[in-house]
Amino acid sequence: MIEDAVQLTPHDHPHKPACLSNLGNSLFTRFHHLPDAAALNNAILAFSAAARSSAGPSSTRLKAALQWIRCAHLIPSESLLDAYAVAIDLIPQAAWLGLPLRDRHRELLRAADVVRDAAAYALARGYYNTAIEWLEQGRSVVWNQLLQLRTPLDELQSRDSTLANRLRQVSYELEKGSGHDMAGAGEMKNAGGFSLEEQARQYRGLAVERETILSEVRCLPGFERFLLPRTVSQLAPSAHAGPVVILNASQYRCDALVLLAESDDVLHVPLPDITYEQVDNLQKSLNRLLASHGRVISPMDRAIREVVWRDRTPDESFKFILSELWKNVVRPMLDALAFSTPTAGELSRIFWCPTGPFSFLPIHAAGLYDDANTGPKLSDFVISSYTPTLSALALPLQEGTTANTMRLVVVPQPASDGHTRLPGARIELGHIKTTLQTSPSTPVSLVESIGTVDDVLTKMKESDWIHFACHGIQDVRSPLDSGIVLADRRLLKLTDVIKLARRHGGLAFLSACQTATGDKDLPEEAVHLAAGMLLAGYGGVVATMWSIRDSDAPKVAKSVYEQLFRDGNLPDYRQAARALHYAVKRLREEHNVPCVSWVPFVHIGL
Incomplete structure (x- = not known):
């Protein structure tokens, strides 16, 4: 039948x-x-x-x-x-x-x-x-x-202005509705008087119309691959600032693939000494440490969750995870890239693009920490950043500002956020102010937000850099609702951030908990606030993989801004990874904090 x-x-x-x-x-x-x-x-x-x-x-x-x-x-x-x-x-x-x-x-x-x-x-x-x-x-x-909806259409405009204008208008309408959720729409009305069911139907129609327009565009000479998946030759420029390492974890094998700026060939580094199951077990071990007796989430942490301290330190378990990553993943990579000995001079950069369970492991902190004086560590060789995709590292067609000054917006914990006070948030703001005052020639104007969602979103559009010192939440049930707690107990959600289209460039410093945690069920989608900041247009993001202590955050922020503002010139957000690298090193070595406290700080983007 x-x-x-x-x-x-x-x-x-x-x-x-x-x-x-x-x-x-x-x-x-x-x-x-x-x-x-x-x-x-x-x-x-x-x-x-x-x-x-x-x-x-x-x-x-x-x-x-x-x-x-x-x-x-x-x-x-x-x-x-x-x-x-x-x-x-x-x-x-x-x-x-x-x-x-x-x-x-x-x-x-x-x-x-x-x-x-x-x-x-x-x-x-x-x-x-x-x-x-x-x-x-x-x-x-x-x-x-969502990034494709914001693609500049200058070349298409010069070839066929009618098609360009149609595509621009449809993309704009689709982007306006990019955060919509029509599940169970029924007959509820939106602000425009349409039922959510009608709104969803209209949105689907726009998506179909866009596909039709794209088909017409691809019929034009020279536009055959317009907005189609990129080839390796198109992706290769992503390595302009340093090698990009994709870590692939499959049930069949684990491998690393490296893009190099000076080579058209892909460097393949098999990882035969680690399996998917072992990577997954390392991730689960880390989760157990963080949940039970590791990250150590107290009232003075910048997360909204209740876990009590335990007597037993998780440091030895952390060191085991970091050593396994070093021996079986990072060391083979450094050997393949000919990093045989630690660099005495200025460190070069490396960008990690992890997949699967690798996405939740602190690759940047891999090393042997039993003896801090002799154990090799990744941070001795390179400065690490992460990227959700290769395309996220592509050089923008134009940077956001060519002005001689820049605006840095700070968002300290609002009094009305409804959560435990964070004394470190005001200390952090004080460090930033002091750093600017001691570098009077630095062309940076400091603006403090009143802490409402609307004010923050407005200032994000108008400013160059932004710094949050607040409570953060990673919503495990609805990751798109993850965000930062602001005034009147409202959240600046991931869905709010991804609707924001600002000029490209600048730094987003997310001194809050769990801003780069992600969704364990969607490891390939980077569903976290830090990735959302990249999508909104920031060139680089300082974020956290899990909860951070309120006492540690001001130390890291102070060190980062001292380095970025020290020469009196216009700060470059592309130096933030270097500044964070040395700030975390100082936290680890001078303040002698456990792994759980210094490891979560990460840099994402350029």
Whole structure:
């Protein structure tokens, strides 16, 4: 009967992929009960036909592609590479712009591992460029969609102003609704008088119209790849400030891929001494430390959570995790890059782009800390930054300001945030003021926000840099609602930040807890406030992987700004990673704090 349904359904019918998938599932079940290679091969044919169909919902075709991959792994199949390629192409289509953000994230959960597994298979076949292109295309899908809506259209404007204007208007309308959530819309009305159901329908129509316009643009000579996934040659300039290392953790193997500014070739570094299971166990061990007797979240921490101190220090367990990362991940990378001995002079930079469970591990702190005098550490060799994608490191077409002065907005803990007072927040603000006063020639004007959500968003648009010293929340149930606690107990949410489009450049210093924590279920999507700041246009972000102590934050901020403002010139946000590197080193060595206190400070971006 299923075969008959497939035969009777026209090729361009929207139910065709579902019929083919049902046939594939039936054949796959037959294979399991009666080991029949022919049934498995026929299942592969059915799933591949469903996945490649030009009709039907993208989510249905993505499910078929995932089943195709599953079947092709069971027998030697030349179609496996094609199966992965089709799946990677379908991921952004399934999580398309016409869906609310939360629905897009739900779609991406279906393909949680396939991107990393695809890269691992490509690496096993020697296709290094393909692996990088797939990892870039299939990760941070939602962020890339939102960034595309803000793509400058100057070249298209000069070629076809009508198309450019249509695309600009549709993109603007889509971006206005980029934070919408129409789930369970019913007949509720929005501010414009439309029901949420009508608003959702309008939004889906705009997404379809945009795809039509893009198809027309790609028919123009020279625009054939307009807003299509980037190739390695297009991604290579991302390494302009230093090597970019992608750490891929797959159930089949772990690898590192390196882009270098001076080379067109991708450097592949296998990591045979660590497996996905071991990386995952390191992440779980870290989580247990932080939750039970490690991060040590007290009333004087900048997080909203209640965990009591324990008598036993987690330092030895932390040191074990950092040593495992050093021996099995970082040391092989440094050897491949010819970093044989610590650098005596100025350290160069390196950018880490971790995937899967690597995304939640402190790669930047890897090293041997049993003997601080002799144990090698990553920080002895390079200055580390993180990036959610390669594209996030691309040089902007133009920086945000060419003025001779800059505005730094500070947001200390508001009195009405409804949470435990943070004495360190005012100390932190005092350090920044003092640093500027002792460097009178530094062309920086300091502006203090009143701490309301509206005031902060307005000042983010108008200023160059911003510094928060507040409580932070990573909402584990709804990561898009993570944010910073401001006046009147309101949150500056991730959904607020990603709607903000400001001029590119500047530093966002998030001296609050858990601002780069992310969602464990969506490790490839960088669902945290720090990534949102990059999306809003900041060139670099100082953030935290977990809770920080109120007494440590002012020390780090003081050291960072002393370095950035010391020469009296216009500060460069691209020096923030270097400043944070030495600030954390000072916290670790001079103040002798445990690993749990200095490790969480990280730099993201340029």
